[in-house]
Each structure stands twice: as structure tokens, then as C-alpha cells.
Amino acid sequence: MNAARLSSTAFDLTLWLYLGAMVLSFAYLAARRDLLWKVARVVAIAGASANLVSIVARGVAAQRVPWGNMFEYSTVLAFLVVVGTLVFVEGVAKIKTLTGFSLMFSVLTLAIAAMFFPVEPSPLQPALNSYWIKIHVVAAITGSSLFAIGGIATILFLIKDRSERRALSVLRDGTPPPIMGGAIEIDAPHDLLPDPEGSGTPAPDPARGGVLPSAAALDRVAYRVIAFAFPIWTFAVIAGAIWAQDAWGRYWGWDPKETWSFVTWTIFAGYLHARSTAGWKGRRAAVIAVVGFVSLLITYYAVNLWIVGLHSYKNG
């Protein structure tokens, strides 16, 4: 089998494995059987391996680094989001519940790539043939994958935070519990708090219930991942400027892609300030991070698809 065929077969396999791992991860969230989680993880790792094979084989087929067009960026992005979640969120932060959502993001990324930017492996056009752009792209995709994980964690944080607040208000004045976010679910392990009214009936701790980990834990992992991503993204922007200087004779030209990567950078800088300096933890900072995530998606997709610029290399 030649490398191009292998790459495309592995791509399809990746998509199915991620999809399967995603379903299993959500099943684990619903049923809380450890076995499901273990199987989901094995399938996710198999998917990531297939993803890696697809990337490497693509590089062999095109005889260059396998990140030269939107299709390839997407393949690498999907891989890094899954691996990043397994390593940082499951491994370091010990949160199992994010994985299903990251897999969903990767499945969508791959599906969009297959639908909108399929390209046969081919050499790069001369402007893209520089080692600075190779560095720039690696940094940009790595930063994007971490921002994406941070964005997913932040969205889940907002959902969970809302349900925790509702649950607290139930404890306080008896408003009915919400359904989404599952603050108080029957099958979840509950830590028991003394009833604030002191009536003797134990009340659940809103932070512990439901399918999602506590809002505080989600907030923390989101912050850490974004703080990790930020310097990488900064470096990506700088490497891009160094490349632009060589390729086009100016380091910054307010090309739409440059503009949007600056905008994304700015929003996450705002998030970091809100978090670490102004003590704006919680919802308000989270909203900034979600805006940053949206800006990242615009930088990644919209600029390549709809806004004309020197950077629009979707066809390689």
C-alpha cells in the first residue's frame, strides 16, 4: 500500500475510533461504570495512534512535513486535542469527564476537514517552503489545541457553575433543580452537607453532584491549560512575523490571518489578567475565555475560507 493510501485509510479509521471513544466516554458519564471508561480510553488511544499514522504517512507521501494546508492542520489539531486532553486533563488534572467533549471537537475537526478541504498530498508552494513556517505552524497548532481544550473546559465550567448556583439556591429557597448540567443526579456519588436550615435532612454538596467535576476544578484546569497555551501562541505569532519578513518583506501587514491571531492573543491576554491580577475568577473571566475560543475558531476557519489574504493557502 502506498503512503497516500495508508494515510487516507488511517484517517478514516481515526474518525471512527474517535467517534466510538466519544460515545463510550459519554456512556461512562451517564452510567459511571469504570469499565466503560477504561474501554473508552483504549479506543481513544487507538484513535490517536491511527491519527498519528495518518499524519506521518501523509508526510511520507508528500515528501515534506505533514502540515502544509488546512486539511493537514486539521488532522494535526485533532490529534493534539485528543493527546493534550489525555495527558493534561486526564493525566495531570485527573478529570475524566472532559475527554468525551474533546473527542467530539476532534471528530468535528476531522469531519470538516474531510468535507471542506480535502487535498491530495502535494508539495508546498515556494512561499510556504521555509523552516520558519514549519516552526510557526507547529506552534500555532499546539497553541490552538490547548486553547481549544481550555475553551471546552470553560464552556463546561459555565454549565456546571450555573447548575451549582441553582442547586445552592434550591438549598436556600427551594427553586426546582435544573436538568442540564445535572447538579443533582440520583446516581452520582454525593457528599453530604448538613442542611443549612438545620432541619436534619442532609442536603447534597452542589459541587460534587452530577456528571461533571466541580466548577472549581474545571475553572482551574481551564486556566492552567490556557496559561500554558498563551506563550506558545505568542511564540507562534512571532515566528509567523519572522517568516512574513522573509517571504513578503514585512513582519506585520495586518493581513486578516495576522489580524485575527492578534485579536485572539489580545482576548486571552485579557483573560489571564482577569484571572491572575484583577481576581476576576469565575464567570466573567470564563466568558472572556469563551470569546477567545470563538476568535480562535474564526482565525482558524473563517479567515481561510471567506476572508481573502496572503495567508489563504487552503489549497496548499
Next chain:
Amino acid sequence: MTTRPGPTVRQSVALVWRTLRSMRTALILLLVLAVGSVIGSLLPQIPNSPERVGRYLDDHGVWGTFLFRAGFFDVYGSWWFALITTLLFVSLAACLFPRTRAMMRALRQRPVQARELDAFRHHAELRVDHGPDAVAADAARYLRRKRFRVSRQDDGVAAEKGVLREVGSLLFHWAFFLLLVGVIVGKGTGFTGRAVVTEGETWIDARANYDGEIRTGRYFGGAHTGLGIELLDFDDSYRRNGLPIDFVSRLRFRDREGSPLGVEEIRVNHPTSRDGVRIFQEGFGWAPVVTAALDGESMWSSPIEMTRDEAPDGVPATAMPWRGAIKLTAPEPDVMISLELWSDYRAFANLQLTGRPTPMLVQFDPLIRYSVYVGRIADPARSSIDTRGLRRVARGDLHAARSDGTDVPGVGELTLSFPELRQYSVLLISRDVGIPMVLAAAILVLVGLIPALYVSRRKVWVRAEAAPGGALVKIGGFALQRKDSFENEFDAIVRAVGARSSASQRTSERPGPDERVTTS
């Protein structure tokens, strides 16, 4: 009648300064700058695509005119973009001065002793069986080894770690000023323009020789280098499928006096620099040498730099013919010869036979199809092919290395020949002395950012008092960041302080769970 006194000038200045000093102002300005940038990415911009701006203006009437007046088609060069940037930097400076002063003070000062150690978030109490002096000495040694800054006063030890966070943060923030200076100096004293050089010809760096517009900074004195650039050879190579491999210009440089300085190749992504100007490979095209004679008298014999027709959707750009014109204003009436070049005859033939456009990647029996016009030339510019006021009187084909003649009524016998087909190269020439500064600033931004994000600040105090059979030791401390991992560090310190004692006993509790919920 009395009016209430307004705020004095001093009060107003103080208010403005206080506003600018707040980080919120800076962040709002930064976000406003981001919003402005977004607008610039959504509307066509004059520096990037003037034609699209023209089309937008045609389509949008009053609204377009309003946007135009407000600078929305040159957002990044508009007064309001500059104003926001200025305010942002003023605000940033206002933030940074007090922080820098405080940091300098903190760096000079030794860590300060504290009393009430059990008031800190982390605290512990130990009973040990050796004296307070030994305890303090042990604690100081251990903390020094752990790279804390330590100060000891009697039996009290004060230690802190992580000032690098603030140092890095300040470095990061101040670096933006270096960036700003680099940009202003570079753009202000520099220029960018385009040179079109044909194989075998020499182009001299002087204002008049630039092709089209040249963008100069306000403080660029017009001192062009006089550098000579001779294009020895241009080479474009393609793969079988028509994708380009590389574009290379081989250049010989000459100094002001015309003496050769050496030969260099530049290609896409590999510019060169000479005499403080950088030279980039930007574009290329065909420049056929065509001679024209009227009644045997030579009127024209130079290369003509042609431009390629815009390709319709679905047609590769390389399949399109190239166009140029020869304008003769000496005869009466004027004569214009418009030229259409097919660099690969097979592509032309194929189009005639099958109607299918074919990419022209190499030179192969090139063909020029010409039309002769007489009348009054409206636009004398070399590159324009404007037939207004002109009447076509003849047309014909001209193959390379051959000539062709035709009678132009009322003017004479026109003889054309096409001795050779050359290429021209478009070079981007720019001067920007700010680049090293901008690069240094970018490096400082990164170098400062890493400790600013990842170093955590923590403080620890140890105080020992003589007690029956040894000493009573109190240890207190807190971390400003990464509070959860400080817990282990603090425990290790407590253990180290009591380590010498055979019977050290911790008598205090760790922080309770309700405190831990708030850790971040």
C-alpha cells in the same frame, strides 16, 4: 448668582492619571484595539486591495463615503487607531512606573520579619529538643538551599521566593515599548517599493526608478542608495502538475560608481540585503525584446515588460497570455502597437484547436500577436494599453527570431521583429532599521512571559522560642499562586525544620477542607 466651582486643572489631571493607571483601562483599550483590528479585517483596506475599496465605495453610496471619511478603509493607518494605541501605551506606562518602583524597592529590601505566624494560611507549631538558635540556623540553611531569599534576625527567619515572577512580568510589559520604538523608527525612516528589472538590464536605486507607488516613512529623507542591481538571469521552475517549485533571480550588484560588488541569488523566502536595503523576490513576468522600424528607420528596440491577463475562474493563471504595448509618438499621427504574447506556442495552438486553456510553464516557440493602431495616444504610460482615440489599421503574428512587416497608411512601412524573449523580475526593496529592535522586543516578551506566568511567589517565616527541654517553633507562610502545590512545599519545610530533633512533634493542623475549596 453663583456657579459651583468645577474641578481644578490639577484635579482633572489627577483623575485622568488615575483612570489611565488602572489596569482595567489598559485592558479596555487593548480590547478596543482588537475590535478596530477586526473591522479592518472585514472591510477592504486601501494598502492591501485598493480595487476592492473602489468597488465597495461604488456599491455603498453615502454609507461608503462615511466609512471612507472615518478612515475605515485604512484602519491601521487611521488617526483613531493611532490614538487608541497611544492611549494604550500611556496607560501601560502609567501602570508600569509604580509597579517597577515597588519591585526595585522589594528587590533591595531583605525579607521582613513577621509576628503572628499562626495568622497565615499555612501555619504549624513544633516542639523540638534543641535550642532556638540551632532551629533558626537550620531553617535558614534549608530555605537558602531551596533558593529562597532569606533574612535572619535573632531566632526569627523570614524567607521569600518567586520575585522572578514580577521581574518577568515587568520585562514582558516594558518590552512593548521597545517594540513600539522599533516599529516607529523602522517605519518612520524606511521605505518600501518595487523594482522591475529585465534580464540583462541594470536597475539603480533612485526614487524615479521605482515601479508605481513607493511607500516612504515620514522621516525618510529620500536618500536612496544608488545601488545598482543587474538581473543576470531569472529562473522559474515548475513540477509536472504545474505547481511552482521556486522563483530565483541571479543578481549582480554595483556600487554608485558602477563597479561590480558581487553576484547573489535571491529566491522566495531568501532575501538578501545590501547597503541597508533588503531585496526580496516578489514576482516576475515576460519581457520580449521587440524592434520597430518605420520606413527602415529604427523607432524602438527594447524589452517590453508585460502583464498577464487575469484568469477567469477555473483557468490556471499560467494559461493566460501576456500583454504590452509599444507607443511611438514621434510619427504623426501616433502609432501604438499592442502585443499579446504566448510564451508557449503549443498552448496557443491547443486553445485554438480544442478551446482548452493550457498552462505555459516553459518557453517554446513564443508567439506575439500584434495589432497596430494610429491616432492620438491618450495615456503615454508605458504599461497602459488604452485604445481610446486610436484606430486599428493592421494585425499580424510575429514568431521569435523573425520579422514581419506591414504598411501603416499615412505613416509608412512598419517592420517589426522579435529577436528574443527575456524575463523580468519584480523585486521588493525595503529599508527598515527597526527590525533588530522589534526582534529583540519579541524575544524579551517571550522571555518575560514565561516566569510571569509560571513562577509562583511565596513567603515563609520561622520563629523559635526557648521552651523547657528545647524550643517551640512556629512556622507560617503563604503562596500567592499555585496555592495547592505550596501545601507540599510547606510540609517539607516543616519537616526540615524539625529534622534535627529526635522527637519533633507537630502540634498544629493543616488547613481545613473549607479553606481548600477556595484554592486555585
